[in-house]
Amino acid sequence: MTQTAGPAPRPFLEELKDGVTPRATLLVVGVLALQLLFIASYVGALHHPKLRDVPFGVVAPRPAAAEQAVSQLERLPGEPLDPRAVADRTAARERIMDREIDGALLIDPAGTTDTLLVASGGGRTLANALTTLVTALERSEGRTVRTVDVAPADIGDANGLTSFYLVVGWCVGGYLCASALAMSAGARPTNIRRGIIRLGALALFAIIGGLGGAVIAGPVLGALPGGVAALWGLGALVVLAVGAATLALQCVFGIAGIGVAVLLVVIAGNPSAGGALPPPLLPPFWAAIGPALPPGAGVWAARSLAYFEGNDITGPLLVLSAWAAAGAAITVVMAALRKKPTGRPTSDLPVS
Structure with missing residues (x-):
């Protein structure tokens, strides 16, 4: 009885093309770029603290x-x-x-x-x-x-970094929640109703996340003084600002919008936020962009609420509100402009 030989192995280049598609290659290159930018941003901002003005x-x-x-x-x-x-x-x-x-x-x-x-x-x-x-x-x-x-850091805030880590946690929650909502059915909302529903879900998440962070940093761990209500409001606004901006970026750039959000919030925003090094110790570029990004605005407001009787927070709150409003507006507009699929009624489409 003769045995038939199996199919000949495919050439390596063909296997490579199937294993690493052009789309995957672009994503990997994008990840590499974000990695290098992360290193350059953090090391550039924090490697040589020097008092300036x-x-x-x-x-x-x-x-x-x-x-x-x-x-x-x-x-x-x-x-x-x-x-x-x-x-x-x-x-x-x-x-x-x-x-x-x-x-x-x-x-x-x-x-x-x-x-x-x-x-x-x-x-x-x-x-x-x-x-x-x-x-x-x-x-x-x-x-x-x-x-x-005259305004000492609390005994539970030994290195004065609690405000920074609290705001970073809120920011991470904001863009991860927005990414999860958008990626549940592709990177772009299908219609205006779905976009509004996702913004509503994000707002509910922001309220819960803001309260959770304020309670953990305050009454639970005793790491940050100040009223829970004020920190709760700030936390909800930080989460909403970052989340709405992330939804908007995904509407504009598709899945690449997640990378843009990471670029703005993590790579540019965190080292310039004034956490490890307050603005006067940062190089000029990072000191200039920090107040305009959600992490920097959030850290300044959190420290003001905790140690400075809530003074000088109008500007940071306006920055956060602008990010939230712009992100929500772009999300709704892009959803409204998106063409409905053809071939079968919209009502027959699955809803995620």
Whole structure:
């Protein structure tokens, strides 16, 4: 009995074409680009912290002495400080709490010890950098400095990073939820009704996720002070802003929109958010883009709510609201413009 030989093996190039399609190749190249951008962004932003134009107050009993000190600080190599004269200690503290300045030096002409006001709640790394700089300056003039923390980071927020990680968690939830909603039936909403339903589901997710994050960081772990209600509202807005933007990007770019969302939120947004390094310690590019992206706006608002009596959050809230509104609008418009499939009635199509 003769045995028939099996089919001849296919050439390697044909197997390669089937195993790695052009579409898969493009996706892999895109992932590689995101990987390299991730490394470049994080290392570029965080590898060499350096004080740049830190808003800084100077208090002295006589205006002439204050102006002289301001002039000296302005001439420091590298321009680490952006000094300005402040009337008195009370005014300096108020400006720090209003987040107009990050520190202040109170000069005592009658003695040899001056006082430095800092706020570690706005970033412990920044407070430490100011302390190091001013201590060295005072020592060079034969003086000493006493540091007073007017807005100290909570004992449960040892490194001052809780706000950052909380906002990062909200951002991750936002774009993962949006990706899951869109990918359930392809990367683009089929019609306007489905787009609106997905936005509604995202809003519900944002409310629950915002509350969960606020409760975990606050009452459960005691890692961040401040009211749960305020953090809840902020968290819901952060999740909605990132999620709506992700839905919009998927409507415009298809599945590649997920990569664009990662580029904006993770690669550009996280290192520029002011978490590990507050804005005055970041290179100019990252310091400039941070406040305009959801992570940066969220971190600033979270720290303001926790340590600065809720001051100076109008701008960040407007940024987050703009992302949420623009994302929702683009999602609805793109869904409305999308042509209905032909060949059978829309009502017969499966709904995911």
